[in-house]
Amino acid sequence: MNRHKTIRTIFIFFLLIIQVVFISEILKENTHSLGIVASMIILSILVLITHLRGEIHHKDHAYEHVLVALWIPAGAFVTFYLNHFLKLGPVLSAAITGSAASFIPNLRKQSHYLQQLPAAIYCGAFIGMSSAGVAPNFLFITTASIFTAILLIISKNLFAGVGGKLGTLAFAGVAITSFLYFLISSYV
Structure with missing residues (x-):
């Protein structure tokens, strides 16, 4: 059981890193646009809230x-x-x-x-x-x-x-x- 939870946590952390790198590259190319930067920040906050409060994971791991x-x-x-x-x-x-x-x-x-x-x-x-x-x-x-x-x-x-x-x-x-x-x- 504990091994599955560790795999799940590592995988979610890995996807978070991939998304942060992706968003960072978008921001690096579009730093002149305050609207894009603000949209990315708001979107990141909404994704975090969804992850913390949403029922997006099953309790068991298959x-x-x-x-x-x-x-x-x-x-x-x-x-x-x-x-x-x-x-x-x-x-x-x-x-x-x-x-x-x-x-x-x-x-x-x-x-x-x-x-x-x-x-x-x-x-x-x-x-x-x-x-x-x-x-x-x-x-x-x-x-x-x-x-x-x-x-x-x-x-x-x-x-x-x-x-x-x-x-x-x-x-x-x-x-x-x-x-x-x-x-x-x-x-x-």
Whole structure:
């Protein structure tokens, strides 16, 4: 029990750090606009209040099944291919991937496993939406998908009912991979 609570706390702290870095970069680019700075501060306070007072976490901690999380790369690869090779653009590519994934549970309506796949595939679609400047190749997409899959496995019962969880996990996976690529390129 205590181990699960520690994992939950570390994961929430990790997402907080990712969000703070993201907001800091936005503020760094837009410091000339007082409205943007004020909006970010207000938004951060509201998110903190929601986290402290909202019922966004289950009491018990469960993990997403590994076989579900393995579908994240499929969504990422398909979206990346549609986006960069067929030049459909990131939004349309993710929409096509997500729409196609939504029909998977209809293949066998009694299958609990198939019911869970659309969310994992759509999470991967967010990775595939990355620009070529951020995600230049399939190796990057694979690495980001692995990190995102790990985060999805850990976060099954966290942020229940809060929109944006899949996109945030994909963003975190891409951010971790970008950081690793930066470190590797700095030392090579």
